[in-house]
Amino acid sequence: MMNSTCNALLNQVYQTGFAVDDAILFLDTHPCDTAALAYYQQVRALYNNAVQTYEAQCGPLFMTDVNDASYWIWSNDPWPWEGRCN
């Protein structure tokens, strides 16, 4: 299930997601910083794009993005952090 394409796509989500979290923490204490706001917009777009690409090819990252009408795929094994001891 977790093939190398999915791993690469998930890496994109990790990286852009980290940038978004970082921007959010900064903006919590600097709400008027327009440069930071612009950075937030920029990394948020990258993050949304990365999530969309991953979900289209590898399955849902959010419980609310499960689209299968016949089976609840969410609790399927493996979870992304499982089976990596190799």
Added chain:
Amino acid sequence: MWKYEKRLQYPVNISQPNPKMAQFIISQYGGPDGEMGASMRYLSQRFSMPYKMAKGTLTDIGISVAIRSLSAPGSGRLVLSLTPILIVAHIILGGSFHFHTENRNPAARIQPLRLTAILLIFPKMLSACLSKIKNRTLQRFS
């Protein structure tokens, strides 16, 4: 990773702020035998759960219990976010809504056993039980 939405799980309007009650309820969230502790137990037990159905349930209940705790106090006034079905699940799985900061809840340690039994052996009984307790809970909180 956890995300949160800027809303309560269930809309609640406090007509009469009650600081004493707020203190009690907040101790139930973050206190020594509070919701955060219960959440951590669900989540740590999740990692040794062999059944994927139960593993998913432990994960989802674990984060629900924690997130409900986080969305509680709002700007000096008591705001509650309780989904009746989650309360029901929590009570069935060994949690408690009593103010028992002195007596620890022994049921908290046998959650996986109960959960497995309920999920795998008594699904029919579970759904009947859920709707019954849900009604009772709705009455109590309305």
